[in-house]
Amino acid sequence: MGRLFAVEIVYRGIFQKTLAKNISRAIVLAAHCEGKPGISFGRYGDSPERNGIPAKSFAIVATDDLTLEEGMAKYEPKEVDISIAVDDTLCKGVESWAWYGLQPINRLTKPGGTLIVTSREQPETLIPMCHRKEYPYQLAIVKGIPSFSGLWVYKDDHTDVRILGAIARLLPELFGLESVQKAIMQEWQDPVKASSAARSYERITSVTVRPEQGNPEEPYKFELPKWWEMGEGIAIPGIAPGHTMQDPESQKSGGYQPARNPTFKKFTTRTMRPVVNFDTCIKCTLCWLQCPDSCFDVTPEGLYDANMEACCGCGVCEAVCPVKDCVTMVNEIAFQDNASQWEMWRKDKPVYQAWLKEKIEHRPERSHGFRYRGQYEEQVPEMMEIAREDGA
Amino acid sequence: MTQAALEIKDAETTALITGSEAIAVACKLADVDVITAYPIRPYDTVMQYVAKLVANGELDCEYIVAESEHSQFEIVKHASAAGARVFCGSSGVGWMYAFEALTVTPALRIPMVAMVGNRALDDPGAFGVEHNDALAVRDLGWQLVWVDNAQEALDTALIAYRVAEDRRVFLPCAISCDGAFLTHSQALVKIPSSEKVNAFLPRYDRGDLLLHPDNPITVAPQANEDWLMEIRRQTAAAMERSYTVIREVYRDFERIFGRSYGNPFFEEYETEDADIVLVGMGTLSIPVKVAIRQMRKEGKKVGFVRMRWFRPFAAEELAKSLGRFAAVGIIDRDFSLGAPYLSGVLATEVRAAMYPSAKRPPIPGFICGLGGREVTVPDVVKMSDIVYEAADGKAQPLTQWIGLRE
Numbered sequence: 001m002g003r004l005f006a007v008e009i010v011y012r013g014i015f016q017k018t019l020a021k022n023i024s025r026a027i028v029l030a031a032h033c034e035g036k037p038g039i040s041f042g043r044y045g046d047s048p049e050r051n052g053i054p055a056k057s058f059a060i061v062a063t064d065d066l067t068l069e070e071g072m073a074k075y076e077p078k079e080v081d082i083s084i085a086v087d088d089t090l091c092k093g094v095e096s097w098a099w100y101g102l103q104p105i106n107r108l109t110k111p112g113g114t115l116i117v118t119s120r121e122q123p124e125t126l127i128p129m130c131h132r133k134e135y136p137y138q139l140a141i142v143k144g145i146p147s148f149s150g151l152w153v154y155k156d157d158h159t160d161v162r163i164l165g166a167i168a169r170l171l172p173e174l175f176g177l178e179s180v181q182k183a184i185m186q187e188w189q190d191p192v193k194a195s196s197a198a199r200s201y202e203r204i205t206s207v208t209v210r211p212e213q214g215n216p217e218e219p220y221k222f223e224l225p226k227w228w229e230m231g232e233g234i235a236i237p238g239i240a241p242g243h244t245m246q247d248p249e250s251q252k253s254g255g256y257q258p259a260r261n262p263t264f265k266k267f268t269t270r271t272m273r274p275v276v277n278f279d280t281c282i283k284c285t286l287c288w289l290q291c292p293d294s295c296f297d298v299t300p301e302g303l304y305d306a307n308m309e310a311c312c313g314c315g316v317c318e319a320v321c322p323v324k325d326c327v328t329m330v331n332e333i334a335f336q337d338n339a340s341q342w343e344m345w346r347k348d349k350p351v352y353q354a355w356l357k358e359k360i361e362h363r364p365e366r367s368h369g370f371r372y373r374g375q376y377e378e379q380v381p382e383m384m385e386i387a388r389e390d391g392a
Numbered sequence: 393m394t395q396a397a398l399e400i401k402d403a404e405t406t407a408l409i410t411g412s413e414a415i416a417v418a419c420k421l422a423d424v425d426v427i428t429a430y431p432i433r434p435y436d437t438v439m440q441y442v443a444k445l446v447a448n449g450e451l452d453c454e455y456i457v458a459e460s461e462h463s464q465f466e467i468v469k470h471a472s473a474a475g476a477r478v479f480c481g482s483s484g485v486g487w488m489y490a491f492e493a494l495t496v497t498p499a500l501r502i503p504m505v506a507m508v509g510n511r512a513l514d515d516p517g518a519f520g521v522e523h524n525d526a527l528a529v530r531d532l533g534w535q536l537v538w539v540d541n542a543q544e545a546l547d548t549a550l551i552a553y554r555v556a557e558d559r560r561v562f563l564p565c566a567i568s569c570d571g572a573f574l575t576h577s578q579a580l581v582k583i584p585s586s587e588k589v590n591a592f593l594p595r596y597d598r599g600d601l602l603l604h605p606d607n608p609i610t611v612a613p614q615a616n617e618d619w620l621m622e623i624r625r626q627t628a629a630a631m632e633r634s635y636t637v638i639r640e641v642y643r644d645f646e647r648i649f650g651r652s653y654g655n656p657f658f659e660e661y662e663t664e665d666a667d668i669v670l671v672g673m674g675t676l677s678i679p680v681k682v683a684i685r686q687m688r689k690e691g692k693k694v695g696f697v698r699m700r701w702f703r704p705f706a707a708e709e710l711a712k713s714l715g716r717f718a719a720v721g722i723i724d725r726d727f728s729l730g731a732p733y734l735s736g737v738l739a740t741e742v743r744a745a746m747y748p749s750a751k752r753p754p755i756p757g758f759i760c761g762l763g764g765r766e767v768t769v770p771d772v773v774k775m776s777d778i779v780y781e782a783a784d785g786k787a788q789p790l791t792q793w794i795g796l797r798e
């Protein structure tokens with residue numbers, strides 16, 4: 001048997017669907033330039049037509065047709081040579097329609113394999129977000145703003161070819177730079193894209209992530225029941241009603257926290273999170289009413305605390321809040337946990353205000369590519385600039 | 393049809409009613425809670441009789457005329473999930489328009505009882521009977537039963553509720569009544585007392601599957617390939633159990649009402665000493681029986697097997713019975729174009745049922761009586777002659793169209 005290569009591209013539904021498809025297609029085309037057969041496909045059980053929901057594409061390549069069939073006989077690869085996260089906030093884990101519970105971004109990365117992330121952050125920021133693995137693997141960062149666009153438009157900021165160039169460097173057995181450039185010329189007829197790939201090839205570096213590094217949390221585990229153990233009639237227990245909240249300082253009970261599905265949290269869909277200024281909140285209830293996912297816990301004193309286990313980061317609360325700068329959406333990469341903002345505020349208001357100020361002032365710009373009119377047009381040249389320099 | 397004839401007194405009465413009215417009377421006796429309707433002939437006769445019962449204050453139920461068959465079946469599906477005993481029905485392309493609702497009903501384990509007034513599928517627009525409408529759901533988890541007279545229609549409707557609502561089953565059941573021959577002709581029917589019906593038919597208890605604020609459940613969430621096979625297997629197990637429950641229920645029916653249907657799954661007529669038999673479903677039994685009596689006078693020992701329950705299909709029992717004869721002719725009042733040997737649905741299924749059997753007589757198939765065309769006595773004689781030839785080993789096509797102008 002020859003050698004089988006597998007690459008997964010983890011991306012965000014709608015915004016990066018075309019990007020992921022372009023990358024997995026180009027991987028197969030570049031390998032084909034070296035006579036290797038391959039296939040490219042999206043994970044069928046995913047729902048990539050939903051805003052921001054984590055989803056996957058795969059590229060499977062082999063040294064010969066029979067070996068390729070070994071790869072095609074599986075629904076999807078059980079391990080991959082390279083995992084690609086085209087958005088750095090995916091490092092916190094992924095919960096898609098196709099999987100159960102939150103799963104590590106590096107779940108399929110094989111021993112010694114590579115996780116490629118597009119990010120402006122440093123390894124020190126990303127490594128603690130990724131779940132720990134039992135064995136070492138490589139982390140390589142392709143510098144840049146995570147490339148987001150719509151379902152029908154494609155933001156040609158060279159993220160696709162820069163990742164291809166990085167792959168040629170990190171896994172030369174799959175294909176060389178020459179093949180990447182040949183495939184780019186075939187697909188896009190764009191010599192500028194070909195040179196972006198070359199620059200990425202020259203400059204990409206990787207660091208080793210050791211087993212003791214990373215998020216120590218155990219990923220969600222479960223066993224699928226046998227058919228006769230399951231309840232009949234496709235009926236499952238509903239979510240129980242909620243309960244009151246307790247003030248961490250006064251121990252007073254009150255308010256209301258809805259019960260939520262403990263195994264389907266949705267927060268990995270989030271790329272931005274709301275931060276709330278409880279000192280200026282006028283308790284108008286609008287955020288609580290309008291949040292499409294019932295994320296707001298009502299505190300004993302009648303404030304509204306966005307629950308970060310449940311929030312998918314849609315930004316509706318920011319849009320409806322009538323008080324200026326009371327709710328602000330901040331890039332998810334700036335946070336390490338899902339702790340309650342209200343509890344932090346209750347414990348020490350000045351500390352909380354300082355924290356809030358820091359988060360808002362230093363927020364790394366983040367959007368779905370169209371947070372304000374013209375932002376999309378601004379970002380492409382910015383990315384081209386990064387591509388030319390490529391982190392140098 | 394007079395009002396008096398429909399009235400149900402405590403003691404058993406006799407009334408001159410159609411097969412459709414008999415089903416409506418069964419709804420009254422079963423004290424059905426929610427009934428939905430949408431007109432299409434011949435099913436619409438049932439909805440008219442039900443409407444009359446409701447209007448006369450004889451039946452206390454929610455009677456909803458939906459805007460289409462799809463909604464008609466969806467409404468009762470939801471009502472049944474919320475604990476209501478329901479009735480519904482349609483015919484021909486109306487039944488097909490409800491198809492999405494029909495597919496989801498078994499998997500959700502909804503014990504809906506429906507009447508299919510069998511009708512040819514358009515085009516051309518035609519009212520006459522064909523069995524393709526009801527047969528279209530044969531793979532989905534619907535229990536399917538065919539009846540051939542109004543009394544059997546009434547009795548089978550009561551039996552259908554008892555079987556469908558048995559917790560071991562919880563599957564929908566469709567009662568097929570041939571358009572015109574059964575839905576539009578009146579016969580004398582014994583109507584049992586409601587005391588007896590109550591003794592036979594307990595309340596519908598949905599138990600832990602009840603959709604109610606006190607029992608918060610989510611019904612029919614999205615599921616991927618990790619769950620579907622197990623869900624299908626559960627529905628399959630329910631259909632397997634239905635076979636046993638049907639036997640129990642017919643025994644109970646006999647005990648309480650003092651009338652017996654013998655083997656619930658198929659009726660045998662003049663089979664004891666028969667050389668060959670014909671097999672069919674629905675009201676074509678009547679010309680077949682008449683022809684058999686005539687042929688027996690001429691010394692041709694022909695018998696008849698009338699299939700009642702098509703789902704579940706009593707394969708082993710049927711194979712055992714049919715293995716006794718020199719040849720078996722299957723009359724299909726349906727078609728399955730391009731099917732093995734170009735046969736109808738029943739012939740294909742009977743052959744499949746016979747395959748593991750040690751005794752496998754020749755099984756010629758006939759397509760007959762489509763679109764409500766009369767199945768005549770000479771047609772039956774002709775089919776019997778062909779079956780005799782098959783018994784003698786004469787080579788012939790496995791499917792022949794009978795009563796066709798050619």
Ligand code: SF4
Nearest residue numbers: 291311312314315317
């Ligand atoms: S961003 Fe705001 S509105 Fe949207 S899910 Fe989160 S809390 Fe709810």
Ligand code: SF4
Nearest residue numbers: 281282284285287321
């Ligand atoms: S919308 Fe703004 S002001 Fe109104 S309750 Fe929410 S956070 Fe407070």
